[in-house]
Amino acid sequence: MRIEKLKQNFDIVVNLVHFPLHAETPAEGVSLDVLFAGSKAAERAARQVRMKGLMDAEGLPYGERTHTYNSRLAQELGKWADMQEGGAAIHDALYKAYFVEGKNIGDLETLVALVQAAGLSAAAARKVLSERSFRDAVDEDWASSRKAGVTGVPTFAAGGYGVVGAQPYEELERLMLAVGAKRRTA
Numbered sequence: 001m002r003i004e005k006l007k008q009n010f011d012i013v014v015n016l017v018h019f020p021l022h023a024e025t026p027a028e029g030v031s032l033d034v035l036f037a038g039s040k041a042a043e044r045a046a047r048q049v050r051m052k053g054l055m056d057a058e059g060l061p062y063g064e065r066t067h068t069y070n071s072r073l074a075q076e077l078g079k080w081a082d083m084q085e086g087g088a089a090i091h092d093a094l095y096k097a098y099f100v101e102g103k104n105i106g107d108l109e110t111l112v113a114l115v116q117a118a119g120l121s122a123a124a125a126r127k128v129l130s131e132r133s134f135r136d137a138v139d140e141d142w143a144s145s146r147k148a149g150v151t152g153v154p155t156f157a158a159g160g161y162g163v164v165g166a167q168p169y170e171e172l173e174r175l176m177l178a179v180g181a182k183r184r185t186a
Contacts, residue, residue, distance in 0.1 A: 001058060002169045009173070011182040012158075016082065016091070018075040018141040019153050022068060027106050029069040054166045055099075063100040071098075072138070074105040079134040079141075081120060089118040 003014055036044035048064060055062035074094050081087030093114045097103040103110050108129055115125040128134060148157060155164045156172055159179030163171055 001060070002167075002172055005169055006172055006176060009184055010176050011184055012176065016078065017144055018078070018138050019145040019150050019155070020142045021071070021153050023070070023072065023142075025068055025070040025106075027070055029067040029104055029106065031067055032065060035068060058166075061096065061100045063102060065099065065102045067102065067104070069098065069104045070106040072106065073108065073111060073129055074098075075138045075141070076132065076134040077111050077115070077125060077129060079137045080125065080128045081115070081118075084120055084124075086119055090115065090120065093118045 006012060007014060032044055052062050078090060078094065081090035094105055097110065097114055098105045105111065105114075108126070111129060112122050112126050116122040145155075148155075148162070150157075150162075150164075152164050154166065155162055156167065156175060158175055158181070161175060161178055163175055
């Protein structure tokens, strides 16, 4: 993946900052048939084809979702997991659950099951999610994203510069060079 390749080639630290993409989505989700009803139906099909092509180019699986779900709890879970040994695995698990398997990543039980499958503490995750322990941290991310002018995901930012969207590796490498990131040597 592009980020892993950047970390191999440059002396950088990657921080995931969350963004409120479709924060208005209810907890139970919204059917894509409803979201893209009428004249937007062709847009949905075109978007699916485009996204499938982008994911194929990255070597990532990509399914055909039927719903969109609110990712707020998943973002809070991600913030918590980033502080746990081996917690980075949750991000791949969330991607697969949402974009491949079409699971509701706004559902507490779904998230706890993903945590357990990733080898993290299900009990600790349930407590964090029930108490909303990382609500403020995600609120800070959202505010930071808005302040930086983020309008979509993914957005890659460094040194006051950024690129939006699924960019080819070469574009991200140009960003690293533009901000003076040091290349790693063998």
